[in-house]
Amino acid sequence: MLLAVDIGNTKIKAAVFEVNALKEKFVFEKNEAEKKIKKIFHQYEKIEVSILSSVGEKEKEVISLLQKHTRVEVVNHTFLFPFINKYATPATLGIDRMVLATGAVLQYPDKNRLVLDAGTCITYDFIDRNNHYLGGAIAPGLQMRYDAMHNFTAKLPLLYPEEPINYIGNSTSGSMHSGAVNGFLHEIEGFIKDYSRDYEDLTVILTGGDAEFLAKRLKNTIFANSNFLLESLNNLYIYKTNND
Structure with missing residues (x-):
């Protein structure tokens, strides 16, 4: 399983995927990140990897939380893109x-x-x-x-x-x-x-x-x-x- 996380300007959005199937989506405030992310991993224990993109703040805090449970891929400009x-x-x-x-x-x-x-x-x-x-x-x-x-x-x-x-x-x-x-x-x-x-x-x-x-x-x-x-x-x- 994979956890996709997007840190936006105002909220954090996340979704659990099993191959191409979206199992569940989550939307929460940035100050709720620790509580909500812990809950996601408790609910989906088979998550093995997380991928994160960010346009906002709190990136380091969220990465730290994700690293406690999974291998984390942080999308940046050196990533492999198909265009x-x-x-x-x-x-x-x-x-x-x-x-x-x-x-x-x-x-x-x-x-x-x-x-x-x-x-x-x-x-x-x-x-x-x-x-x-x-x-x-x-x-x-x-x-x-x-x-x-x-x-x-x-x-x-x-x-x-x-x-x-x-x-x-x-x-x-x-x-x-x-x-x-x-x-x-x-x-x-x-x-x-x-x-x-x-x-x-x-x-x-x-x-x-x-x-x-x-x-x-x-x-x-x-x-x-x-x-x-x-x-x-x-x-x-x-x-x-x-x-x-």
Whole structure:
């Protein structure tokens, strides 16, 4: 068994895999790491290896916890990836984005792929059918847009994502929901339209904490999978093991 762990900007996500089968997923706050990880190993005693990616803090503490129970693989820029990194500054490319690109290459071979990870920020990552990672975009995530309106104005309230009743907001909250949600959707659909125009046979994968909320509202044909990063970590480990 394998434990995949992703340390994000706000939370830690983990999943237990048996080969390609996801047995159980866990999401918890960073200050709960010790208690939750101990519980996972108590519940799944056959876990032999852990693979970890991180964009946040507490990496050393989590690695130390994992090392008490398993052999740990920490994903970094020297890892074996199934694509050629064409980013102009490859050393600055986020590990999470590289893991997502790995999943896209391994799960959707011989296609042009666009991965959308809608979390604290939304990232767009494009890998062409020749397995060249070309780059993408980074923009504020959905909740960050609400937070910005509240934090950088004098009177706008702090709201949370909610489906707008109408694209014409007839109140302050209604206008904010329309601007944040509809603006976000138009941005995503605009990017998909641009990529589809220039790259035929485009496969779009949507993941992240807001994937389910967005998938119901997007007009484009996409593959929505909130577990895609964890699955990609598992696939990366299998790929590395088979190609070492």
